[in-house]
Amino acid sequence: xxxxxxxxxxxxxxxxxxxxxxxxxxxxxxxxxxxxxxxxxxxxxxxxxxxxxxxxxxxxxxxxxxxxxxxxxxxxxxxxxxxxxxxxxxxxxxxxxxxxxxxxxxxxxxxx
Amino acid sequence: xxxxxxxxxxxxxxxxxxxxxxxxxxxxxxxxxxxxxxxxxxxxxxxxxxxxxxxxxxxxxxxxxxxxxxxxxxxxxxxxxxxxxxxxxxxxxxxxxxxxxxxxxxxxxxxxxxxxxxxxxxxxxxxxxxxxxxxxxxxxxxxxxxxxxxxxxxxxxxxxxxxxxxxxxxxxxxxxxxxxxxxxxxxxxxxxxxxxxxxxxxxxxxxxxxxxxxxxxxxxxxxxxxxxxxxxxxxxxxxxxxxxxxxxxxxxxxxxxxxxxxxxxxxxxxxxxxxxxxxxxxxxxxxxxxxxxxxxxxxxxxxxxxxxxxxxxxxxxxxxxxxxxxxxxxxxxxxxxxxxxxxxxxxxxxxxxxxxxxxxxxxxxxxxxxxxxxxxxxxxxxxxxxxxxxxxxxxxxxxxxxxxxxxxxxxxxxxxxxxxxxxxxxxxxxxxxxxxxxxxxxxxxxxxxxxxxxxxxxxxxxxxxxxxxxxxxxxxxxxxxxxxxxxxxxxxxxxxxxxxxxxxxxxxxxxxxxxxxxxxxxxxxxxxxxxxxxxxxxxxxxxxxxxxxxxxxxxxxxxxxxxxxxxxxxxxxxxxxxxxxxxxxxxxxxxxxxxxxxxxxxxxxxxxxxxxxxxxxxxxxxxxxxxxxxxxxxxxxxxxxxxxxxxxxxxxxxxxxxxxxxxxxxxxxxxxxxxxxxxxxxxxxxxxxxxxxxxxxxxxxxxxxxxxxxxxxxxxxxxxxxxxxxxxxxxxxxxxxxxxxxxxxxxxxxxxxxxxxxxxxxxxxxxxxxxxxxxxxxxxxxxxxxxxxxxxxxxxxxxxxxxxxxxxxxxxxxxxxxxxxxxxxxxxxxxxxxxxxxxxxxxxxxxxxxxxxxxxxxxxxxxxxxxxxxxxxx
Numbered sequence: 001x002x003x004x005x006x007x008x009x010x011x012x013x014x015x016x017x018x019x020x021x022x023x024x025x026x027x028x029x030x031x032x033x034x035x036x037x038x039x040x041x042x043x044x045x046x047x048x049x050x051x052x053x054x055x056x057x058x059x060x061x062x063x064x065x066x067x068x069x070x071x072x073x074x075x076x077x078x079x080x081x082x083x084x085x086x087x088x089x090x091x092x093x094x095x096x097x098x099x100x101x102x103x104x105x106x107x108x109x110x111x112x
Numbered sequence: 113x114x115x116x117x118x119x120x121x122x123x124x125x126x127x128x129x130x131x132x133x134x135x136x137x138x139x140x141x142x143x144x145x146x147x148x149x150x151x152x153x154x155x156x157x158x159x160x161x162x163x164x165x166x167x168x169x170x171x172x173x174x175x176x177x178x179x180x181x182x183x184x185x186x187x188x189x190x191x192x193x194x195x196x197x198x199x200x201x202x203x204x205x206x207x208x209x210x211x212x213x214x215x216x217x218x219x220x221x222x223x224x225x226x227x228x229x230x231x232x233x234x235x236x237x238x239x240x241x242x243x244x245x246x247x248x249x250x251x252x253x254x255x256x257x258x259x260x261x262x263x264x265x266x267x268x269x270x271x272x273x274x275x276x277x278x279x280x281x282x283x284x285x286x287x288x289x290x291x292x293x294x295x296x297x298x299x300x301x302x303x304x305x306x307x308x309x310x311x312x313x314x315x316x317x318x319x320x321x322x323x324x325x326x327x328x329x330x331x332x333x334x335x336x337x338x339x340x341x342x343x344x345x346x347x348x349x350x351x352x353x354x355x356x357x358x359x360x361x362x363x364x365x366x367x368x369x370x371x372x373x374x375x376x377x378x379x380x381x382x383x384x385x386x387x388x389x390x391x392x393x394x395x396x397x398x399x400x401x402x403x404x405x406x407x408x409x410x411x412x413x414x415x416x417x418x419x420x421x422x423x424x425x426x427x428x429x430x431x432x433x434x435x436x437x438x439x440x441x442x443x444x445x446x447x448x449x450x451x452x453x454x455x456x457x458x459x460x461x462x463x464x465x466x467x468x469x470x471x472x473x474x475x476x477x478x479x480x481x482x483x484x485x486x487x488x489x490x491x492x493x494x495x496x497x498x499x500x501x502x503x504x505x506x507x508x509x510x511x512x513x514x515x516x517x518x519x520x521x522x523x524x525x526x527x528x529x530x531x532x533x534x535x536x537x538x539x540x541x542x543x544x545x546x547x548x549x550x551x552x553x554x555x556x557x558x559x560x561x562x563x564x565x566x567x568x569x570x571x572x573x574x575x576x577x578x579x580x581x582x583x584x585x586x587x588x589x590x591x592x593x594x595x596x597x598x599x600x601x602x603x604x605x606x607x608x609x610x611x612x613x614x615x616x617x618x619x620x621x622x623x624x625x626x627x628x629x630x631x632x633x634x635x636x637x638x639x640x641x642x643x644x645x646x647x648x649x650x651x652x653x654x655x656x657x658x659x660x661x662x663x664x665x666x667x668x669x670x671x672x673x674x675x676x677x678x679x680x681x682x683x684x685x686x687x688x689x690x691x692x693x694x695x696x697x698x699x700x701x702x703x704x705x706x707x708x709x710x711x712x713x714x715x716x717x718x719x720x721x722x723x724x725x726x727x728x729x730x731x732x733x734x735x736x737x738x739x740x741x742x743x744x745x746x747x748x749x750x751x752x753x754x755x756x757x758x759x760x761x762x763x764x765x766x767x768x769x770x771x772x773x774x775x776x777x778x779x780x781x782x783x784x785x786x787x788x789x790x791x792x793x794x795x796x797x798x799x800x801x802x803x804x805x806x807x808x809x810x811x812x813x814x815x816x817x818x819x820x821x822x823x824x825x826x827x828x829x830x831x832x833x834x835x836x837x838x839x840x841x842x843x844x845x846x847x848x849x850x851x852x853x854x855x856x857x858x859x860x861x862x863x864x865x866x867x868x869x870x871x872x873x874x875x876x877x878x879x880x881x882x883x884x885x886x887x888x889x890x891x892x893x894x895x896x897x898x899x900x901x902x903x904x905x906x907x908x909x910x911x912x913x914x915x916x917x918x919x920x921x922x923x924x925x926x927x928x929x930x931x932x933x934x935x936x937x938x939x940x941x942x943x944x945x946x947x948x949x950x951x952x953x954x955x956x957x958x959x960x961x962x963x964x965x966x967x968x969x970x971x972x973x974x975x976x977x978x979x980x981x982x983x984x985x986x
Contacts, residue, residue, distance in 0.1 A: 028132075028135065028136075029132060029135075029136050030135065030136040030139040030140060033136075034143070047161075047162065047163025047164070047168075048136065048140065048161050048162050048163065049133070049162040049163045049164070049165055049168040050163060050168060052129065052132070052133070052168060052172050053168060053171040053172045056172055071135050071139065072139070073135070073138055073139060073142060075131075075134065075135040075138060076131050076132075076135065077131075077132060077135045077136075078128075078132050
């Protein structure tokens with residue numbers, strides 16, 4: 001595999017969606033997907049459809065809320081925004097993620 | 113609720129998602145177009161960029177929709193498929209469950225009408241009885257007029273407090289003279305019950321204690337039977353014990369309080385009556401005032417009762433009062449323990465059925481290891497497997513419940529006529545026995561519970577299926593094994609234990625009930641006719657006139673052609689009017705205990721007509737008249753209990769020694785034992801007196817003839833030729849009197865024995881199915897054995913031995929359990945002992961042989977296995 005595009009890591013999509021919504025405010029699905037690709041500078045290969053099940057999960061956990069609105073191409077679209085509960089979860093998970101990532105890279109460096 | 117809603121909004125959700133996705137694709141395509149693609153290319157690229165939409169939508173639905181309900185629906189569809197594919201298994205399981213649930217539903221329908229809703233009236237949750245209590249005794253409904261007046265005046269928690277009593281009158285006037293249950297009721301009686309007449313009016317407007325109008329209200333049933341449902345009955349006049357009463361109204365079909373009532377008439381309680389505290393004969397009924405509870409009313413009435421007890425210590429010592437809902441109090445106190453017994457017994461039957469089905473399902477788990485493993489392999493969770501098996505079990509059980517409801521319909525139809533209409537007044541609600549909404553709900557609930565009960569263990573085992581092993585085994589499923597086999601054996605043994613307990617319980621109750629079923633052996637009751645008359649006080653005020661009447665009736669009845677023997681008797685065995693008296697014996701200086709005796713008055717040929725033997729001394733004769741010496745005949749049990757081995761003939765006794773007029777009686781004979789009350793195991797002490805020395809105002813005529821039914825018109829005519837206005841009632845063949853009175857016992861006995869039979873049937877089915885399964889599981893092994901030269905006999909014996917071994921374990925565990933139950937029953941029943949070895953031997957024999965039979969018929973299939981075929985299956 002010489003192309004360094006990689007599939008989204010399991011469980012990380014939720015976090016990225018939350019982070020995006022925290023940074024940019026209410027967005028529709030396309031906006032979220034595009035933002036994630038932009039930020040990863042194309043390093044991340046995303047089946048854009050997969051964010052929808054993720055959005056439902058987040059909504060059912062109460063981390064994001066939705067309302068219907070009109071998109072820039074004048075179509076009906078659902079807009080998502082992060083809730084207070086979502087922010088809290090994001091903060092916790094981000095810490096956890098950073099901690100886990102630090103350990104993994106320390107181990108990898110040590111052994112290499 | 114939210115999830116349920118989601119199922120119905122599934123379409124809308126899908127639609128919304130489509131909208132959202134379309135927007136997304138459009139935006140993405142627009143982006144691609146900006147990057148220089150043609151619109152067509154951009155659209156395709158955008159689609160590709162979305163990934164696998166179908167898979168995504170599935171995931172989306174799972175996350176959003178109602179996975180639980182949808183899984184349930186899927187489970188049910190799958191269960192239906194599995195059950196259809198295994199008709200033999202399904203049939204056996206449904207059969208077992210239908211028996212268990214059906215029997216329980218039938219018993220519950222009895223509980224429903226007898227205990228839960230014996231009456232059908234509007235405000236049953238507010239109508240109460242006031243009962244008098246005495247320490248150490250059951251609360252009684254009888255209170256005195258004085259009690260009533262005080263309670264009514266002082267109570268703030270009860271309203272419309274009223275009383276009634278059943279006097280019983282002769283009714284004449286344009287109809288066949290008859291005895292009626294005429295209930296005297298105080299003014300607010302109908303208000304207390306919230307009753308309205310179906311026709312005409314009530315008489316509650318009458319003042320309470322004076323100037324009573326002579327009006328009467330008929331019960332629906334009495335209106336039908338005595339007046340043929342005549343719509344013009346209101347306004348007619350009838351005579352009750354000679355007094356004219358105008359019929360004011362007819363009550364509706366459902367108004368049955370008190371249940372014996374045929375007619376209601378106003379009760380007169382004069383000022384003098386109300387000052388009486390010594391005669392307790394009134395039943396009090398009232399309504400809770402709005403906001404008041406039974407507990408509050410009891411508390412209040414206890415205080416009032418304490419006041420009465422202080423003022424009237426002579427007859428109210430330590431008497432208190434409690435308040436009970438009429439509905440809870442209406443069924444005799446004997447109904448409740450019987451229903452408890454039947455309900456527990458039938459509960460055991462259901463338990464047995466559930467264990468049976470659990471075992472069948474457990475056996476199926478091993479046949480389905482490959483299927484389960486596959487489901488695990490494609491990602492099913494353990495919970496999903498558990499829920500699948502539970503769903504199957506519940507679906508099975510609900511089908512069983514459906515069939516059970518059918519069974520219960522049939523059973524209640526059989527049970528209803530087993531209680532003859534003559535008894536309905538004692539068991540209100542019985543005529544409504546059958547299926548209703550309550551009963552159907554019960555069947556459903558029991559079905560669900562049984563399904564879960566029977567499914568839990570198999571489901572847990574299924575969810576523990578070891579994936580690797582199962583797939584390696586090629587689904588032949590001999591594995592998983594040891595634990596499951598052990599559990600299956602435990603289940604079979606448990607069935608034996610349950611069957612054993614049920615059988616012993618059934619045998620004991622049936623034995624007990626059979627003991628008390630005939631008053632005495634060889635009475636030849638089919639050839640005896642009986643009828644009762646009651647002489648009105650006004651017309652027959654003294655003994656002389658009663659003697660003349662009795663003598664004339666005897667003479668005229670004896671003259672009827674074909675009559676073999678005629679007698680009069682105060683109370684025939686198994687009729688309602690039994691009375692006990694105390695008694696002392698001459699020459700016994702100190703009376704240790706007063707002896708309770710049943711007191712009878714008979715004419716000379718009674719013993720002949722009744723076919724009761726005179727075992728010593730003589731029967732009464734013409735010499736035992738009012739001029740002769742006071743004589744008595746006693747029963748064998750009496751003679752034995754009182755005089756032991758001494759000769760009773762010639763000894764002197766005195767009945768009712770408290771009464772000065774009671775003479776010393778000389779015992780002239782000893783009669784064979786007879787039971788006067790049904791259900792009594794021990795024979796009572798009976799003292800017979802010549803009727804001429806002890807004239808009665810109410811007695812039965814007893815005629816013995818080869819065709820008793822053909823005698824009834826002539827016998828009536830004989831009585832009416834002496835007194836034309838006298839009602840003749842309860843005209844029946846003696847055998848029918850006995851049959852009517854013992855029908856509750858026979859009903860209980862047949863229920864208990866059918867539970868025993870069901871238990872046996874279910875446990876046999878259990879053994880058979882487990883052996884049959886074991887045979888099919890071990891086909892290969894059997895094939896090898898046969899190929900190696902094992903004989904058919906050996907193969908059969910191998911399985912038979914297993915079945916007997918299980919039966920042995922079941923018996924070993926069941927015996928102590930059954931003995932425990934027997935000890936409990938021994939305390940409740942009179943005629944059976946827990947030490948009755950024969951009973952246990954019988955149960956063991958029956959269960960073991962049915963287990964052996966079941967194993968043998970399963971094992972025969974094993975013997976038929978063709979070794980070549982099984983080895984080729986590899």
